[in-house]
Amino acid sequence: MKTLARHRELTRIWSSDPGWRKPFTSVNHTDLGRMFMLTAVFFFAVGGVLAMLIRSQIATSGSAFVDAPLYAQFFTMHGTVMMFLFAIPLIEGLAVYMLPKLLGTRDLAFPRLTAFGYWCYVFGGTMLLFSMVAGIAPDSGWFMYPPLASTLGNPGSTPTSG
Amino acid sequence: MGCEERLSAVHPAGPFTAAIAELWWVMLAGATLIFLFVMALLAVSFRAGGTGRTTLGLWVGGLGLAFPLTVLAALLIWGLVLGERYLVPADDGAPLVEAEARQWAWTFRYPGTGRAETENILVIPAGRPVDVAITSVDVIHSFWVPRLAGKLDAIPGHRNVLRIEAFEPGDFAGVGAEFSGAGYADFRFTVRAVDAAGWDAFLAGGSP
Numbered sequence: 021m022k023t024l025a026r027h028r029e030l031t032r033i034w035s036s037d038p039g040w041r042k043p044f045t046s047v048n049h050t051d052l053g054r055m056f057m058l059t060a061v062f063f064f065a066v067g068g069v070l071a072m073l074i075r076s077q078i079a080t081s082g083s084a085f086v087d088a089p090l091y092a093q094f095f096t097m098h099g100t101v102m103m104f105l106f107a108i109p110l111i112e113g114l115a116v117y118m119l120p121k122l123l124g125t126r127d128l129a130f131p132r133l134t135a136f137g138y139w140c141y142v143f144g145g146t147m148l149l150f151s152m153v154a155g156i157a158p159d160s161g162w163f164m165y166p167p168l169a170s171t172l173g174n175p176g177s178t179p180t181s182g
Numbered sequence: 183m184g185c186e187e188r189l190s191a192v193h194p195a196g197p198f199t200a201a202i203a204e205l206w207w208v209m210l211a212g213a214t215l216i217f218l219f220v221m222a223l224l225a226v227s228f229r230a231g232g233t234g235r236t237t238l239g240l241w242v243g244g245l246g247l248a249f250p251l252t253v254l255a256a257l258l259i260w261g262l263v264l265g266e267r268y269l270v271p272a273d274d275g276a277p278l279v280e281a282e283a284r285q286w287a288w289t290f291r292y293p294g295t296g297r298a299e300t301e302n303i304l305v306i307p308a309g310r311p312v313d314v315a316i317t318s319v320d321v322i323h324s325f326w327v328p329r330l331a332g333k334l335d336a337i338p339g340h341r342n343v344l345r346i347e348a349f350e351p352g353d354f355a356g357v358g359a360e361f362s363g364a365g366y367a368d369f370r371f372t373v374r375a376v377d378a379a380g381w382d383a384f385l386a387g388g389s390p
Contacts, residue, residue, distance in 0.1 A: 088366070088367060092361075092364060159364075165321075165360075167321050167338065168362060
């Protein structure tokens, strides 16, 4: 097969589906890199709202806005979201988007792995957000030092027992 | 002294925090000078019109490598010497007290003296060093009396020894410097330094 024909064939195989299916089925580093960065910006907004809740509580001394256990969830989730669901994925998304373009390659070495990583990120992050909606979010600091973050500090479900 | 200074590390009340505060002020002054120097260089670079009269050796070797390495090495040595003075106490017969943390209170013991333990208040003699053996029975806490010493972690199953000293008798506020759960906000204690007579009376069973 001629090089150009091979190139077209590979482009067809790895290109994204058209229409609404594109974001769900793409294994293309350009799309996934953009999706990574867009999702990271969403989590940035979530972390920002959490920061505002923290500030609302400590704006006045002895505030009755939230109680101590809920406040612990706020600042733990703020740190966790900003660090692991915003900062790292944003840089990762930029790298996924830029690296093959800088290197002049078609894609990263394992395109499906990029998609796998993205969807793990989306589902993992969403689970964490739902735990907050249910009021059972991690509350032992984003640094999660055991034994506070393990069974001793959190009998029942713990951030480190998963 | 206002209550806002009770936890202030730049209002030292003992020799170790005085040394730390001195290092902090020197670093602040030095950082200010370096910042002004860099800003002055920046201003000059905009004015000079790119005539390139400097050398690579001066920029990279001198200002880029030698200058920061000298400053950082001097600060490192200073910091290490300072840390050694109260993190590794000399065996010189200084009184040893024990601080045991739990969620959310401190128990202080005075081994070898027959003195009953105290809760959330540590009594020490003023004007002489005291070693505090710090440990925890549940999660990680941190022992911090900002006006008397740096902070040191209380680790379950482990004993850390911190040397503290107060120049004068008085009350000094202490906090847990490591988040330890829901009761953390009110997790506080007091170090009360007393004169020699007060120390003897305390050891003999007097109230703190």
